[in-house]
Amino acid sequence: MGKSSKDKRDAYYRLAKEQGWRARSAFKLLQLDEEFDLFANVTRVVDLCAAPGSWSQVLSRVLIKGEKFGRSAWQDRDAKFRQQMLGLFGPQVPASQLEPVELKKSPVELNPSKDVKIVAIDLQPISPLPGIVTLRADITHPATVPLLLKALDAEYDAKSNSQQAAHPVDLVLSDGAPDVTGLHDLDIYVQSQLLFAALNLALCVLKPGGKFVAKIFRGKNVDVLYAQLKLFFEKVHVAKPRSSRASSVEAFIVCLNFQPPKGFSASLEEPLGVGFRLSNMMEQNLKSLPLTGDTILQNSETGAWDSTPISIQSADEHGITEVQLEDIRAKNQGDIRWIAPFIACGDLSAFDSDASYRLPADHVSLDPVQPPTAPPYKRAIEMRKAFGGAYGKTGRQ
Numbered sequence: 001m002g003k004s005s006k007d008k009r010d011a012y013y014r015l016a017k018e019q020g021w022r023a024r025s026a027f028k029l030l031q032l033d034e035e036f037d038l039f040a041n042v043t044r045v046v047d048l049c050a051a052p053g054s055w056s057q058v059l060s061r062v063l064i065k066g067e068k069f070g071r072s073a074w075q076d077r078d079a080k081f082r083q084q085m086l087g088l089f090g091p092q093v094p095a096s097q098l099e100p101v102e103l104k105k106s107p108v109e110l111n112p113s114k115d116v117k118i119v120a121i122d123l124q125p126i127s128p129l130p131g132i133v134t135l136r137a138d139i140t141h142p143a144t145v146p147l148l149l150k151a152l153d154a155e156y157d158a159k160s161n162s163q164q165a166a167h168p169v170d171l172v173l174s175d176g177a178p179d180v181t182g183l184h185d186l187d188i189y190v191q192s193q194l195l196f197a198a199l200n201l202a203l204c205v206l207k208p209g210g211k212f213v214a215k216i217f218r219g220k221n222v223d224v225l226y227a228q229l230k231l232f233f234e235k236v237h238v239a240k241p242r243s244s245r246a247s248s249v250e251a252f253i254v255c256l257n258f259q260p261p262k263g264f265s266a267s268l269e270e271p272l273g274v275g276f277r278l279s280n281m282m283e284q285n286l287k288s289l290p291l292t293g294d295t296i297l298q299n300s301e302t303g304a305w306d307s308t309p310i311s312i313q314s315a316d317e318h319g320i321t322e323v324q325l326e327d328i329r330a331k332n333q334g335d336i337r338w339i340a341p342f343i344a345c346g347d348l349s350a351f352d353s354d355a356s357y358r359l360p361a362d363h364v365s366l367d368p369v370q371p372p373t374a375p376p377y378k379r380a381i382e383m384r385k386a387f388g389g390a391y392g393k394t395g396r397q
């Protein structure tokens with residue numbers, strides 16, 4: 001997060017620097033927690049694609065230091081601070097009436113915990129954070145699983161390459177994003193590969209009842225993904241925090257209450273998202289749906305599966321017979337869809353990430369909290385310098 005004219009338009013970007021977060025993404029996690037109470041009863045967490053580390057900072061401050069955020073904290077503790085920030089960005093309070101405020105000091109009573117384990121992984125190095133184990137690794141690479149399990153102090157049966165470890169993790173987060181190319185379909189495809197890599201890791205380490213939160217790009221087939229996730233989690237939501245720009249296709253899937261299907265064991269040999277394992281599981285799941293009683297059979301206009309629960313008294317009443325089920329399967333060719341509930345989260349009076357806010361005349365742009373450790377553009381800048389600047393040694397303007 002560097003200094004730039006973004007300061008002028010993005011309240012969260014500026015607020016992150018004011019509050020000491022390494023990236024504006026911190027607010028996304030805080031707003032997701034506000035909605036889903038993600039950190040309740042959580043002590044062991046894996047933070048995938050974690051650099052520069054603002055989500056890990058949130059984890060460290062909430063779980064290790066015991067700081068409180070979320071809606072109640074905003075209302076009680078930070079009402080004054082919030083009012084001041086609104087004054088800083090908006091017309092509500094003249095800057096001259098603002099009282100000085102210690103931005104980084106938390107006035108809440110802390111309740112530090114010693115039993116917390118947080119492991120953060122990224123391709124990029126992550127500058128150290130108190131209480132967090134950081135790993136530099138590729139989450140799409142199979143060798144990352146044993147690294148992670150070792151970091152979690154879990155047993156790993158290297159010989160059979162199976163995850164015999166106790167499933168020790170309460171929450172797996174993934175904010176993974178590839179370098180966006182601007183080619184919409186390609187970006188969505190690469191993002192979905194990252195998501196499956198994160199899911200495979202999560203399935204190896206999550207304990208039953210655990211939670212999985214991951215960034216997605218909403219493309220046209222995202223409801224196939226929701227249906228797949230429903231195999232493993234009781235509840236699947238898609239959430240858009242207020243700090244995530246409305247103009248962006250980014251959203252987060254929030255999967256609660258991990259319930260692996262009977263007989264399922266995560267395997268590196270057969271990762272989900274590659275081959276047919278997942279679609280076979282979907283088929284099996286579909287076959288096991290009862291044809292009578294409370295079920296979710298719905299194929300009204302699109303031929304797709306819908307989340308709307310329909311209580312059917314008998315198969316005949318809706319004309320759904322085993323034969324027609326086969327037809328539906330054939331028609332969808334395994335593309336079973338499910339529409340996840342969409343939830344916008346973050347206080348509606350919080351800053352709008354797409355809005356511009358007026359800055360006071362004496363506004364000073366702050367330095368980034370954590371300069372990038374190894375930004376991908378570093379080499380490009382070095383090469384440009386060596387070449388004699390943006391226009392090269394030709395002097396072309």
Ligand code: SAM
Nearest residue numbers: 025049051052053054055122123138139175177
């Ligand atoms: N949650 C982070 C935070 O709060 O600071 C921001 C994450 S940033 C949006 C996306 C990260 O995904 C980048 O740091 C990138 O290096 C990482 N990433 C992308 N592909 C990855 C991969 N295959 N393995 C590990 N990390 C990856």
